[in-house]
Amino acid sequence: MPATLADMLQRLDNVRLTGQRVMGTETGTVPAGHYIDPAHWQREQEAIFHQWPVIAAHSSELGVGSALPFDALGAPIVLTRSGDGRARAFFNVCRHRGMALISAEGPEPAKAKPCRSLVCPYHGWAYELDGRLRHRLHAETFDGIDPATLNLVELPYDEASGLIFVKRSPGAAFSAAAFLQGLDTHLQWLGLADMKVFRKVDRVYEANWKLTVDAFLEAYHIRVLHRDTIYPFFADAHTVNMHAGPHQDSLVARRTAFEAFETPRDRYALCKLATPTQLLFPNTFLIWHPDYVSLIGMFSPAPNKVRWVHTMLIPPDRTGDDWREHWEKTFRLIEETVFQREDIATAVAIQRGLSSGANVCMHAGRLETEVLRFHRGIDAAIEGTLVPAVG
Numbered sequence: 001m002p003a004t005l006a007d008m009l010q011r012l013d014n015v016r017l018t019g020q021r022v023m024g025t026e027t028g029t030v031p032a033g034h035y036i037d038p039a040h041w042q043r044e045q046e047a048i049f050h051q052w053p054v055i056a057a058h059s060s061e062l063g064v065g066s067a068l069p070f071d072a073l074g075a076p077i078v079l080t081r082s083g084d085g086r087a088r089a090f091f092n093v094c095r096h097r098g099m100a101l102i103s104a105e106g107p108e109p110a111k112a113k114p115c116r117s118l119v120c121p122y123h124g125w126a127y128e129l130d131g132r133l134r135h136r137l138h139a140e141t142f143d144g145i146d147p148a149t150l151n152l153v154e155l156p157y158d159e160a161s162g163l164i165f166v167k168r169s170p171g172a173a174f175s176a177a178a179f180l181q182g183l184d185t186h187l188q189w190l191g192l193a194d195m196k197v198f199r200k201v202d203r204v205y206e207a208n209w210k211l212t213v214d215a216f217l218e219a220y221h222i223r224v225l226h227r228d229t230i231y232p233f234f235a236d237a238h239t240v241n242m243h244a245g246p247h248q249d250s251l252v253a254r255r256t257a258f259e260a261f262e263t264p265r266d267r268y269a270l271c272k273l274a275t276p277t278q279l280l281f282p283n284t285f286l287i288w289h290p291d292y293v294s295l296i297g298m299f300s301p302a303p304n305k306v307r308w309v310h311t312m313l314i315p316p317d318r319t320g321d322d323w324r325e326h327w328e329k330t331f332r333l334i335e336e337t338v339f340q341r342e343d344i345a346t347a348v349a350i351q352r353g354l355s356s357g358a359n360v361c362m363h364a365g366r367l368e369t370e371v372l373r374f375h376r377g378i379d380a381a382i383e384g385t386l387v388p389a390v391g
């Protein structure tokens, strides 16, 4: 177990021994305008969503020889994995006249399509999965246009610990492991790279994206909002946290953490005691339920909208048909009941409340310090004083 995770466990054990809540040293506020002001939203788009590495998919979603459209950052992007096993990202924009090379079909979340190349549906230009132009129909009619200038426009990408990262703007390569600032060791210990996609939802709700982030940064609300669903399993507002640059990891104590425990030897033992929850700044959460993990991307298509992309990842040894009913039931409880009817419905109600002008700010108490820290990170990223640590 990584030392930083062991340290959090030690602090969780102290909570058991002393019964003392771990909390911050100060209270604070977040201006209501940060959730509703279109000018603030524009600044976030430019400074954060266009510049920071963002998680686009779990590695298991993109098999060798496949392509996956990804448009949650507001621009058409395609992820590919070529025969060499490497994941890449490009603008999903044909170099001829700009058509999308691959599109999501129907209302279901996009899935990777097996393919040997990307063929434009407009006039049939074809590209290798590494982005090189492979074929132009009637190529001789494009005299004077150098085909070497017509490869797909690549975006910075990297893959680490089972996550595929992409940047929305072309530019220099980055290291995803460096970006995670040590949290990659936690994700490796937890076994994220081995997990497999079971189900994905991709929906838009009427709430600013930061309201759904806030919802996962404090355990203060569990006792009331989730009284009839998950509170029977969780302690009342007992969380230990650690920071890795702007990212965060926490152990949200379950009731079992208040019984004497031995150092957990694996993920299952740890997740019985507490729910490890990582915020990978700016907009992704990993939530380690007792036997599976929720990967949630919270994207920002408009000031008052969040695009919620929840990928349910299950252990590789539990993907058989005999497990299907169990996972379906689990998914319904967590996604449809706890998240949609409780956390997201609350975010939507708050958005309406803030838009009314009733409150000029939100208040955060000492059990909500992580919420304040997240907002300070966003403010610093907008001001340019916080930049991704990308090696």
Ligand code: FES
Pocket: 094, 095, 096, 097, 098, 099, 120, 121, 122, 123, 124, 125
């Ligand atoms: S726009 Fe793609 S081939 Fe014409």
Ligand SMILES: [Fe+2]
Pocket: 215, 216, 221, 222, 225, 226, 343
């Ligand atoms: Fe919640």
